[in-house]
Amino acid sequence: MHTIEVENVTKEFGSLVAVEDANFQIKDGEFVSILGPSGSGKSTILRMVAGFETPTTGSIAIEGNEVVGVPPFERNSNMVFQNLALFPHLTVAENIEYGLKQANVDKETRQKRVSEMLETVRLEGYGDRQPDELSGGEQQRVALARAIVNEPAVVLFDEPLASLDRKLRQHMQFELQRIQAETGITFLYVTHDQDIALSISDRMIVLNEGAIQQIGTVEELYNAPMSQFVADFLGDLNAIPSTITDLSEEYVTLDTSEGTIDIELDAGGRNENLIHSDGLAEGEPVNLCLRPHEISLQTEPPGDGQPSVTGTVKSRMFRGNEIAYIIETRWDEFLVIEDAGNEQLTNGTPVHLTWSRAGTYLFTPANGTKPNPKPA
Structure with missing residues (x-):
């Protein structure tokens, strides 16, 4: 009842x-x-x-x-x-x-x-x-x-x-x-x-x-x-502006100012719903969004095919069992949260931000409108 x-x-x-x-x-x-x-x-x-x-x-x-x-x-x-x-x-x-x-x-x-x-x-x-x-x-x-x-x-x-x-x-x-x-x-x-x-x-x-x-x-x-809006309001979110250059049932290919990124659409089911529900097509703008815990920092270039962004450590904050970094990138400042047991980086260090393809969200301007879901 x-x-x-x-x-x-x-x-x-x-x-x-x-x-x-x-x-x-x-x-x-x-x-x-x-x-x-x-x-x-x-x-x-x-x-x-x-x-x-x-x-x-x-x-x-x-x-x-x-x-x-x-x-x-x-x-x-x-x-x-x-x-x-x-x-x-x-x-x-x-x-x-x-x-x-x-x-x-x-x-x-x-x-x-x-x-x-x-x-x-x-x-x-x-x-x-x-x-x-x-x-x-x-x-x-x-x-x-x-x-x-x-x-x-x-x-x-x-x-x-x-x-x-x-x-x-x-x-x-x-x-x-x-x-x-x-x-x-x-x-x-x-x-x-x-x-x-x-x-x-x-x-x-x-x-x-x-x-x-x-x-x-x-x-x-x-x-x-x-x-x-929901993703950002419920937790910190980093966004990479991009454009769809190819779209299929399995992958979407994004063009960013730092190169091309392929995203699997069946990664937990969430990306498939977000993309196809909006009826996207090639040439459409989209934000590739990443949560701070899903990003890793490394000083060496990542392997071939692994999505990444380059940046510089701007500031860091010790928070007990974790460290929060602000990374300056060409788009904006990114928040990255890593385990305090990892190698601690100093301000000014050049870094590569990497993440798994399954750890991404894709949103478009249409996702910022006011949907009103009916109760199940």
């Missing part, structure tokens, strides 16, 4: 189209993130599901029931806001109990549920404290306990970890996953932070300029992006 169904939803603010023809479904017990840059419309979608905004057109259902026009407090959902919105005059236990009181739950049941929630979020013994006596992470857990105490069908999150430091943010990611798995409640999480979305989600919805670009598991979106 689907907890949430969003169908053909558009939201306009005057002449501004904040969300355009959004379609997606979320199954019971899924942890789904809506990911996109600032201003992409992700919070608007969340607020429409919550009931704080009304779609201009389209349908939103929770547990099979249409909720457009239904006020937030009558929907089987709760929301955790970025500012948490804890009641400062209430204790931790009273904050968690608030929703149950509003629902006229008897006192004995309320106390039992509050005790269970404190245990779930690992705040046993904190019930009599005030919110301002807690750390940021503890306040996050109180807000989450308050959101799940009355067992809603879905909990909505509007970037609640944005204000936390890196270490605490990482800890809360594990806590969110644990609590979601223990309760089985559907979580819909909005963020612009790629690392958080990749870490916690079963599936992701990538949004840009109000339109859904791609929906899939974290592995699908990272390894088989449908567009250069």
